[in-house]
Amino acid sequence: MMQSVTGSPPESLDHYCVVGHPVAHSKSPWIHARFAELTGQRLLYDRKEAPLHGFAQALAALRAAGGKGCNVTVPFKFEAAALATTCTARAQLAGAANTLVFSDEGIAADNTDGVGLTRDIQQHAGFDLRGRHVLLLGAGGAAAGVLGALIDAGCAEVVVVNRTLVRAQALVKRHAEIAALQKMQLHACPLIELAGKFDVVINATASSLQGDSLDLPAHLLAPQALAYDLMYGAAAQPFMAWAREHGGQARDGLGMLVEQAAEAFFIWRGVRPPSAQVLAELRQANA
Numbered sequence: 001m002m003q004s005v006t007g008s009p010p011e012s013l014d015h016y017c018v019v020g021h022p023v024a025h026s027k028s029p030w031i032h033a034r035f036a037e038l039t040g041q042r043l044l045y046d047r048k049e050a051p052l053h054g055f056a057q058a059l060a061a062l063r064a065a066g067g068k069g070c071n072v073t074v075p076f077k078f079e080a081a082a083l084a085t086t087c088t089a090r091a092q093l094a095g096a097a098n099t100l101v102f103s104d105e106g107i108a109a110d111n112t113d114g115v116g117l118t119r120d121i122q123q124h125a126g127f128d129l130r131g132r133h134v135l136l137l138g139a140g141g142a143a144a145g146v147l148g149a150l151i152d153a154g155c156a157e158v159v160v161v162n163r164t165l166v167r168a169q170a171l172v173k174r175h176a177e178i179a180a181l182q183k184m185q186l187h188a189c190p191l192i193e194l195a196g197k198f199d200v201v202i203n204a205t206a207s208s209l210q211g212d213s214l215d216l217p218a219h220l221l222a223p224q225a226l227a228y229d230l231m232y233g234a235a236a237q238p239f240m241a242w243a244r245e246h247g248g249q250a251r252d253g254l255g256m257l258v259e260q261a262a263e264a265f266f267i268w269r270g271v272r273p274p275s276a277q278v279l280a281e282l283r284q285a286n287a
């Protein structure tokens with residue numbers, strides 16, 4: 001296995017990185033190093049922790065050093081979209097970006113989180129999203145990134161619940177037109193008012209990072225429902241255990257992580273990496 005690469009790249013190699021705060025835990029350097037190795041692409045990918053109020057300066061430094069692009073993670077995804085010169089339709093809809101391409105013209109922003117999630121659910125987990133009733137927990141950068149892809153995937157309904165209700169309402173408002181075009185029901189709701197059962201419950205909150213429980217009622221899961229936590233490793237375990245306890249099938253966000261990275265790699269390099277192989281290797285390495 002390749003190690004993640006750090007330090008200044010030789011001039012002949014294109015340089016990418018992931019920018020966040022914190023970022024030390026990120027598996028993206030390992031994933032992109034493996035993609036590069038398997039596709040014969042010559043590049044270096046490392047991590048860069050930016051100060052909480054220093055994202056724009058960190059981007060400027062990466063560009064000045066000749067970087068070709070970067071991934072963006074918590075908490076800079078909204079700022080990344082706002083700073084970009086251009087945004088793809090999906091990044092604009094999300095109002096958040098996780099993939100940036102640097103050029104002389106400026107910064108082009110995209111968001112690959114949504115396609116990462118739906119590819120993992122549909123291709124790796126074999127779960128068809130068409131016609132499904134979905135509960136989306138959270139309204140931060142990750143939830144914003146995945147809602148458009150859930151609409152595209154043909155879900156029948158998405159209900160967005162968030163600790164801060166106004167953020168869920170704003171997210172719904174931004175997606176209302178496209179949801180109506182797809183004839184999908186979309187609304188925001190406080191957790192306490194949730195009724196009915198869902199085929200898919202997606203945890204896109206950061207609650208477990210703070211050791212908090214979401215206190216979800218047991219009635220939420222339809223039989224054989226998919227409960228998907230965008231987190232992975234220890235952080236995903238409480239939500240996944242809750243799902244199994246109540247008859248759901250549980251899945252963590254490792255597949256989404258690999259698939260959003262694969263889409264970013266394709267944007268940068270024009271080559272699709274063997275994501276299923278890399279996901280299998282990552283699962284084995286983390287078993």
Ligand code: NAP
Nearest residue numbers: 138139140141142163164204205206207212230253256257
């Ligand atoms: P974010 O922008 O900081 O948003 C955090 C969300 O979690 C907000 O909706 C926030 O609610 C909610 N939240 C935080 N603490 C909570 C608590 N104690 N109880 C209930 N809700 C709480 O973060 P993000 O970018 O959306 O990321 C969310 C998580 O998804 C992160 O842990 C990230 O690692 C993960 N993620 C995974 C992937 C992947 O590829 N697998 C991709 C993207 C993100 P308020 O609005 O009320 O603050």
